[in-house]
Amino acid sequence: MSDTEMFRLLADDDVRLEADAPDLSDEQFLGIYRVMVQTRVFDAAMIGLHRQGRIGIYGSSEGEEAIAVAAAAALDEPDWLFPDYRVPGALFERGVTMEETLAQLFGSAADLGKGRQLPTHYGSRRLQIASISSPVGNGTPHAVGFAWAAKIRKGPEVVLNFFGDGATSEEGFHTGMNIAGVHRLPVVFVCRNNQYAISVPLRLQTASETIAIKARAYGFDGVRVDGSDALAVYAAVRKAVERARAGEGPTLIEGVSYRHGAHSTSDDDTRYRDRSEADAWKKRDPIARFRRYLVARGIWDENRDADLVRELTEAVQRAIDVASAVPVPQIDTLFTDVYHDMPPHLQIQRDELLRHLESRKQAE
Amino acid sequence: MSDTEMFRLLADDDVRLEADAPDLSDEQFLGIYRVMVQTRVFDAAMIGLHRQGRIGIYGSSEGEEAIAVAAAAALDEPDWLFPDYRVPGALFERGVTMEETLAQLFGSAADLGKGRQLPTHYGSRRLQIASISSPVGNGTPHAVGFAWAAKIRKGPEVVLNFFGDGATSEEGFHTGMNIAGVHRLPVVFVCRNNQYAISVPLRLQTASETIAIKARAYGFDGVRVDGSDALAVYAAVRKAVERARAGEGPTLIEGVSYRHGAHSTSDDDTRYRDRSEADAWKKRDPIARFRRYLVARGIWDENRDADLVRELTEAVQRAIDVASAVPVPQIDTLFTDVYHDMPPHLQIQRDELLRHLESRKQAE
Amino acid sequence: MIDALNDALHVGMRANDNVVVLGEDVGRLGGVFRVTAGLFDEFGEDRVLDTPLTETGIVGSAIGMALYGLRPVAEIQFADFVFPAFDQIVNELAKYRYRSGNQFECPVLMRMPVGGGIGGGHYHSQSPEAYFAHTAGLKVVIPSNPYDAKGLLLAALEDPDPVVFLEPKKLYRTTHAEVPEGHYTVPIGSAAAVREGSDLTLLCYGAMVPVCGKVAASAAGEGIDIEVIDLRSILPLDLDVVSASVAKTGRVVIVHEAPRTCGFGAELAASIVERSFWDLDAPIARVTGFDTPFPYRLEDAYMPTLERILEGVRTTARA
């Protein structure tokens, strides 16, 4: 694996392998595939929900399912995930349910985040997933600090941090990578290089030969991997996780892929790129490629695939029905959790508001 | 020249050269040497002034004269300097007088900066030198923006930006280098790698193999050069300046050197490093090495050297006498230049203060 | 308001070759809110610059461009994302003229969408004007209608000092009005009484101005005659207009979306007490966002609504 040549396992025909398959059981292969398909189905359904005006802004991860799911699959039980807003597959792989996800998207009272954040800003302490924020790149120093603490406390945790190609321009990336390198911390950085930061193409983002090569500036290894090759992603991340746990320090993994859709439901990507470009990339669709391999490997077939899609589509629909029935969070959650204990000035503001709303009810 | 091997011209004996000397006239060689010595004499005198309580905090550049002076000497007339606080030699080389420098250090009415900044925070529009601030790394994006403007306007300017090894951890470095790489801007970055950021040694600052190698993360060349070899510094920077002017983009030059003294007059470096370390580096003193070469080249000798030091010592003393005679800036300069025109609230505050001071005078 | 801003940028860039626009997605895309639409096609990639994803780099390089003599217009995609550039703004941009003894100036114009009302949650809704108001060396303006938006933006483009230009994104698509063609300016530092009144002074800016207009209308129905003042500039503040109004009404309600504690309303109240204490007939009330992060699902409860402002008005009028 190198920081300039692209590491691949699936050969051009998606049937043979360039090298040995990672030693996973058939169930594990199929498990990764299943979550990738679930992610695709879920993303599509959410775009639909947005069009119906039932949820706010949504950004699909279509085309990047292999990176999110296979990378997360390479983690072990004690490990932590510091995701960004475009890796629903990683969340599903780590055990987040579609109901939980939808509760966040609806911002309902059932949301672990109490309906306080924009869609796709998840977080689950129970599942060892940090809380996502919008400012690009800010999660990286958190991931690094967490890994630093783990090293100080000799804990077993390895940290997996996702971010995009655009994030590499931000200070969070720079300082996080630098500190991780100095202290050889147990963290694996996965850059989803989907070629664009909204409308800004990679060539206007950075002139570096690859994203992976940036690791040299921080004294550790970078790996450039085919991001639509689930097996390659798994193998690269797995190796990095094992090295991190063995005290051999961080790794930067660049998953080369493409954002099939617009940046978000607010974006119109036809303004800045040609359909043809997307069409070319879609020929390398991570799900289709992995499916071809599984079929060739003789552990999957088209019928079971159709069943799977149907099953997941129904499951998403059920989850939507459940989640959309949950009411809005209570008004007083506007004021709780700003601090551990509500200080006097916030109690006053809360009481003001509740009194005001009460008086309006009376008025009606 | 490479980003891992150290580029040198002066051989171990400081008499022979590893390769051709840069084609400079004898006058130019001696000119660079003269400014290096002036810088050494000046720094020493300022430490003295501080001890006498006549100026505030001061940071000496002893040990780094070759980088500052030889790099600045590689600039041409239209070029701009974006310095940091530890390159007095570069300022002198670009034409700043000792009187001007001392006016800044005293913060007198004669200071171009009107006595508003801490010692060593110079700036001179006339001499194409940007205003220095304290926050480490902040000047780099300014240098890059200036170079970007020059490219947009097809101006002749090349920009030279100095910073330390510690600055490479800051966001200004990261974003400046990245933008310069994307747009192949006419800027030369010179990192004074003096091995320490106050007490923090390089190994705790970054794990990268060298500083120069960091340029790869931004898609352009880095050069590691012996920072106590004035000829090597000149040759490396000169080449980078010519490439920049030819539209071939930026270069990061790492000048490997050592901070002979404490970080500043507020610092006690014996708390975090051994004398022995400094002694070893002082054997490679940039001035002594360059002098040996000039003598061997037959254009300099010990007598002229003694004369030069005497002459410069007297010149510094004269400059001190002149500068220390200048009064404090007028009180109203506290309020001017916050904006181009003084807004009403500042006029009120100024009048308040002047009235107050007036009334106190009456009282006495 | 988007059209007026876009128009102003076209006018300003045609009038002065030194004006360049830079930021994330401002070029080929024309900005995520389309405020810079068409500029890339008309002025080309040398004057309309898509930057990497770095606010430090956007503001930092804009400073360098200004030192060269250009007039950079830096777009911060959302005001919520200005904080990575805060050091460049507070420690460099705001202090550059002063620290250099007026040798240099940095007329950098920073445009950024602010405020709530679009379901943006924590990071697409904040109103950071108070941070800038406390930063000597900056000017801070915020328009409430298309006419002022264009006039203030053109004024800012000619201003010798750095200007933080806050664009209430709630008004981007909700306010439409024909604005005069070509060049005109609205002076920075001047407030406007958008409604005259004798009983109470309502101080507001940005997206709160139309809301306060409605408040005045329904208060009139209750016999409270409100003077609504649109500050337009936060720094420098037009205290003369404010004081004159307070002298007339003796009662003040201040409205803003930003959290209350140390928000700009605090400065308004403090300044009024200093200048107009003896004119005051009642405590000054602040109707503002709460001291919490900006919420998502409960946004409507967070915003100063017509009803909340009206309650503050009634209390103050009766006090």
Place this chain on the structure above:
Amino acid sequence: MIDALNDALHVGMRANDNVVVLGEDVGRLGGVFRVTAGLFDEFGEDRVLDTPLTETGIVGSAIGMALYGLRPVAEIQFADFVFPAFDQIVNELAKYRYRSGNQFECPVLMRMPVGGGIGGGHYHSQSPEAYFAHTAGLKVVIPSNPYDAKGLLLAALEDPDPVVFLEPKKLYRTTHAEVPEGHYTVPIGSAAAVREGSDLTLLCYGAMVPVCGKVAASAAGEGIDIEVIDLRSILPLDLDVVSASVAKTGRVVIVHEAPRTCGFGAELAASIVERSFWDLDAPIARVTGFDTPFPYRLEDAYMPTLERILEGVRTTARA
């Protein structure tokens, strides 16, 4: 005050293994002001961490450590250099508990020297408390004497929320006092009347407290009996103590070093007007730093001096 702070860190680190100290030069050097002296030798390089030169990294990684369960004490070498970390503080640290629905908490303690009086110029003298006071989710404290410094620091070390701990560097070496050995705390959110008085309330904090004490002494000579209140905590603010004093005196002068516009004095004035308007017998005066960058050679003219405060006191007392 340095000894008291250093003592508090020793006590706190001995009491709780989760406490780690990180920052630039805090380890081997013991801090540029020696506040962390001795910690590296006693607690070792696993708990006293010399970081690279990056405030974003210091605060950002401290957040990650806190998520793990540690109690990081992050030193920012000078408050003037906190701005690179501003995004991590405002958008991450202050909002983390809230946005995660209370799943996570980030008890990060950020220590930083503030204020003037040491000839530090623009970048070694600033007082940024107002920026933090406007940021919901943070607590902000600032001691004025060694006893409070130790007690507040130990309280902050046990607080479940992020605390910005401002250390008036002017007092580092000028205030010496024996402080109780071992563990004690001064509660966050409680102000203290350091001098009782009936004619006028002088509100101050940090390095201005000793100056205001002198003011009160000489005002007494002129027959003005001043109550001096040391806020100690800026957020949350102890408005009860303030209001009680205003109810008694009816006259208020507010003092701080930071620039006036939108400084914390503005919030104090606004809050007092809201709560105690009918108690006020005179306009509230602010004696503060000016709305300029912090100067170098003219520092003495910039600082609120005994004489300037006294003038404000006289005017307010006579109004």
